[in-house]
Amino acid sequence: MTAAIASSARALGVEIRTNAAVDKVIVRGGRATGAALANGDELTARVVMSAADPKRSFLQFVDQQHFPDEFVQAIRDFRVRGSSGKVNIALSGLPDFTCLPGEGPLHRGAISISPSIEYVERAYDDAKYGNFSRQPYMDIIIPSMIDRDMAPPGHHVMSCFVQYAPYDVEGGWDDAKKEAFGETVISTIEKYAPNIRQVIVGKQVITPQDIERIAGITGGNIFHGELLLHQLFFMRPAPQWADFRTPLPGYYFGAAGAHPGGGVMGAAGRMAATEILKDWQ
Amino acid sequence: MTNPDILIVGAGHNGLVAAAYLAKAGKKVLVLEQRATAGGQLAGATLASGATVPGLHPAGQLRPAIVKELDLARHGLTTSAADAPYVSALPDGGLLRLVSSANDTATIEAIRRLSPRDAGRWPEFVGFMNRAAAFLDAAYSTNMPRLPRIELRADGLPLASLALQLRRMGGKDMFRVMRSLSMSAVELTEEWFESETLNAAIAGVAIHGVTLGSMSAGTGFTLIHNWLNRGGLAHRTSTGGPQGLTEALVKAVLANGGEIRTGAGVAQILVEHQRVLGVRLESGEEIKASTVVSEADPRRTLLGLVGAPELPPEFVWQTQSIRMRGSVAKLIVRTDGRHGLPDGTVAIAPTLRYLERAYDSTKYGEMSQDPYLEVTTLGADVMVHFQFATYALRNADWGSMRPELEKRALDTLALHFPAFKGSIQSVQSITPVDLEQIVGPDRRRPQSRPADPRPDFLHAAVAGLVESPHPDRRPVSLRFGPAWRWRHQWHPGSQRGAPVAEGLAFCGLGGATRCEAKRHAAAARWPPPRPTTDSSRAPPASG
Numbered sequence: 001m002t003a004a005i006a007s008s009a010r011a012l013g014v015e016i017r018t019n020a021a022v023d024k025v026i027v028r029g030g031r032a033t034g035a036a037l038a039n040g041d042e043l044t045a046r047v048v049m050s051a052a053d054p055k056r057s058f059l060q061f062v063d064q065q066h067f068p069d070e071f072v073q074a075i076r077d078f079r080v081r082g083s084s085g086k087v088n089i090a091l092s093g094l095p096d097f098t099c100l101p102g103e104g105p106l107h108r109g110a111i112s113i114s115p116s117i118e119y120v121e122r123a124y125d126d127a128k129y130g131n132f133s134r135q136p137y138m139d140i141i142i143p144s145m146i147d148r149d150m151a152p153p154g155h156h157v158m159s160c161f162v163q164y165a166p167y168d169v170e171g172g173w174d175d176a177k178k179e180a181f182g183e184t185v186i187s188t189i190e191k192y193a194p195n196i197r198q199v200i201v202g203k204q205v206i207t208p209q210d211i212e213r214i215a216g217i218t219g220g221n222i223f224h225g226e227l228l229l230h231q232l233f234f235m236r237p238a239p240q241w242a243d244f245r246t247p248l249p250g251y252y253f254g255a256a257g258a259h260p261g262g263g264v265m266g267a268a269g270r271m272a273a274t275e276i277l278k279d280w281q
Numbered sequence: 282m283t284n285p286d287i288l289i290v291g292a293g294h295n296g297l298v299a300a301a302y303l304a305k306a307g308k309k310v311l312v313l314e315q316r317a318t319a320g321g322q323l324a325g326a327t328l329a330s331g332a333t334v335p336g337l338h339p340a341g342q343l344r345p346a347i348v349k350e351l352d353l354a355r356h357g358l359t360t361s362a363a364d365a366p367y368v369s370a371l372p373d374g375g376l377l378r379l380v381s382s383a384n385d386t387a388t389i390e391a392i393r394r395l396s397p398r399d400a401g402r403w404p405e406f407v408g409f410m411n412r413a414a415a416f417l418d419a420a421y422s423t424n425m426p427r428l429p430r431i432e433l434r435a436d437g438l439p440l441a442s443l444a445l446q447l448r449r450m451g452g453k454d455m456f457r458v459m460r461s462l463s464m465s466a467v468e469l470t471e472e473w474f475e476s477e478t479l480n481a482a483i484a485g486v487a488i489h490g491v492t493l494g495s496m497s498a499g500t501g502f503t504l505i506h507n508w509l510n511r512g513g514l515a516h517r518t519s520t521g522g523p524q525g526l527t528e529a530l531v532k533a534v535l536a537n538g539g540e541i542r543t544g545a546g547v548a549q550i551l552v553e554h555q556r557v558l559g560v561r562l563e564s565g566e567e568i569k570a571s572t573v574v575s576e577a578d579p580r581r582t583l584l585g586l587v588g589a590p591e592l593p594p595e596f597v598w599q600t601q602s603i604r605m606r607g608s609v610a611k612l613i614v615r616t617d618g619r620h621g622l623p624d625g626t627v628a629i630a631p632t633l634r635y636l637e638r639a640y641d642s643t644k645y646g647e648m649s650q651d652p653y654l655e656v657t658t659l660g661a662d663v664m665v666h667f668q669f670a671t672y673a674l675r676n677a678d679w680g681s682m683r684p685e686l687e688k689r690a691l692d693t694l695a696l697h698f699p700a701f702k703g704s705i706q707s708v709q710s711i712t713p714v715d716l717e718q719i720v721g722p723d724r725r726r727p728q729s730r731p732a733d734p735r736p737d738f739l740h741a742a743v744a745g746l747v748e749s750p751h752p753d754r755r756p757v758s759l760r761f762g763p764a765w766r767w768r769h770q771w772h773p774g775s776q777r778g779a780p781v782a783e784g785l786a787f788c789g790l791g792g793a794t795r796c797e798a799k800r801h802a803a804a805a806r807w808p809p810p811r812p813t814t815d816s817s818r819a820p821p822a823s824g
Binding site for chain 2: 070077079118121125128129228229230231235239240
């Protein structure tokens with residue numbers, strides 16, 4: 001999907017520069033006029049749009065003096081607690097689920113570990129008090145069943161979306177805690193697919209802190225900010241600033257932290273582009 | 282009374298308020314109360330054990346307009362004490378004493394010891410809460426439309442006026458109110474204050490009476506709701522207490538020519554061809570009237586008193602879906618007076634986690650190990666509100682759990698007030714099952730059916746509707762079901778759930794709240810004009 005969007009953009013004349021981390025948005029005469037990169041390069045443009053999360057976009061890229069106090073406070077109050085982790089597992093064979101033995105349609109679909117309402121609720125209870133779930137809710141897919149190029153023949157990759165793994169886990173995320181979290185995920189899967197340990201050849205554990213480090217998302221929240229009613233629609237990311245414009249002229253905001261929020265849908269980017277074009281004339 | 286115009290089922294405060302307004306408008310009103318005394322949850326009660334207890338709630342305040350219009354001061358209602366303190370008992374033995382006033386210097390000093398920043402924000406917080414509560418008050422006085430149908434003049438104008446009132450609060454307050462309603466108490470308080478002690482004290486009021494935790498969405502709304510009803514964080518008791526309120530209302534009903542019959546439990550609301558005919562009492566006596574107003578909770582009224590066979594299937598389903606999870610127990614402790622408790626409303630709500638853990642247990646059918654308590658004193662008597670004591674215990678029943686309930690409540694209090702235990706002379710406890718038996722026994726309930734309605738003080742969890750995934754289940758407009766307002770007229774052929782019966786109305790907590798009864802029961806509008814242009818609203822052809 002990413003490759004297709006990038007190709008489409010390039011075909012339309014867009015240039016994409018990777019390894020070009022933005023340090024600051026350049027502000028001159030009360031307007032955003034470009035971006036200063038971490039490597040010291042400065043780029044000038046008529047419009048700057050941030051697709052980073054609201055905290056980075058408004059509290060890090062731009063000095064707070066360029067925004068009204070109320071706006072800064074609203075962004076500070078914006079809740080971004082990341083609560084999901086990911087465990088990617090490399091397999092030498094398919095997991096054999098006791099509920100549907102053998103290879104079957106479930107290996108091509110979504111596998112959910114959510115046996116009861118109480119199970120899911122107790123998984124959440126752990127997170128409320130700063131722990132990862134002892135018995136987590138999981139949403140598992142095996143993408144190599146669809147895209148055979150993802151793994152050597154006979155091998156597979158299994159991607160486990162795991163809740164809950166709070167960003168600010170009690171005592172912080174260290175290697176031991178990450179290992180314990182990965183082990184919890186595998187032992188949970190083992191209850192449903194007892195052969196899992198025999199087919200594991202490698203695993204990668206990603207916590208919200210890793211998401212923050214890798215993708216640059218504050219709090220490691222995959223939605224760039226929680227999907228709470230009080231920070232949705234005309235209040236996302238802040239009251240009065242849900243139309244992709246910001247209090248800084250020339251600076252636009254169009255990512256999951258904007259209306260209509262997270263999810264791989266591209267709606268925020270499309271609407272932001274439309275609004276930028278409206279202002280262009 | 283012969284040939285009453287209107288029968289009111291239930292002599293709780295809402296039944297009495299409706300009766301007084303209707304009687305004042307010249308209608309012949311007969312109130313039927315199953316218990317020996319009027320007052321509903323505000324009346325004292327005799328428990329199964331033979332013990333008598335005072336009313337279930339320490340205080341209550343009718344909306345000022347009702348007090349004025351029914352001239353309740355003349356009927357003996359005393360004004361509430363202002364500046365009542367709300368006291369949070371802290372783990373270190375200290376007390377955080379808060380008066381819900383923007384400029385109470387002792388309160389601001391007490392907060393300053395927790396956080397100077399919070400002390401600076403307190404006046405603004407109190408001001409905001411008062412304005413937010415005033416907006417909620419206006420919403421509570423506005424008749425809610427039977428969505429999606431909106432009659433422009435009857436519904437549209439009051440709604441537009443409400444929206445205008447919200448807009449007039451100014452951008453900052455308007456957004457704050459809108460955001461606060463769906464927030465959790467934790468989210469709301471943490472935007473204002475950094476002191477956990479202060480936030481937990483406030484969050485206690487937010488979860489009071491509901492089966493929700495301080496981290497549950499919608500407890501921002503219940504905080505404002507409870508702030509409105511209390512006039513701040515603390516209960517404001519008046520001399521005579523809640524019984525004084527009942528007495529004044531009873532006098533107002535009688536003075537206006539209404540009649541109240543106690544010991545007259547209604548067994549059935551009689552309906553024929555979707556038209557209310559009257560009621561049948563438990564004694565077998567039938568009383569005819571063209572209009573019946575029920576104050577009982579919606580499930581009991583519709584499924585118990587009217588009966589599912591008389592209702593459209595969709596509406597039965599909606600009624601069954603109303604959340605009424607009761608999770609409150611009460612204790613009344615008689616002491617020798619040396620209980621050591623301070624005046625005012627005392628809360629055991631030391632941390633946000635403490636409140637949340639107290640709530641967690643109720644999700645799994647257990648009673649809180651360390652309960653959230655709210656305590657008020659009346660001389661030597663100590664009234665304890667206990668959360669959470671779920672009605673639906675999973676591995677126990679309330680018969681055997683009563684000693685444990687009392688132990689946990691008294692131990693928790695003794696932890697903070699060492700003198701308390703030594704002062705105890707007697708303890709009466711009211712479990713959720715007792716509560717059901719006191720105020721809402723459904724004697725017609727078949728044995729095979731699950732135990733419902735559950736005793737929910739608010740007659741249907743207030744914020745339970747907020748948490749519903751239904752996009753427009755706002756608590757104010759959709760109290761007891763989409764498309765249902767307090768007054769139910771017959772819609773033959775309506776595609777949406779058709780109403781129960783012409784002539785049946787609600788005035789309990791599950792239906793209209795408080796002052797709607799006053800406005801809509803006004804004589805000028807009774808009986809309501811039936812629009813002839815809209816055939817779907819016309820009454821069925823007689824015969």
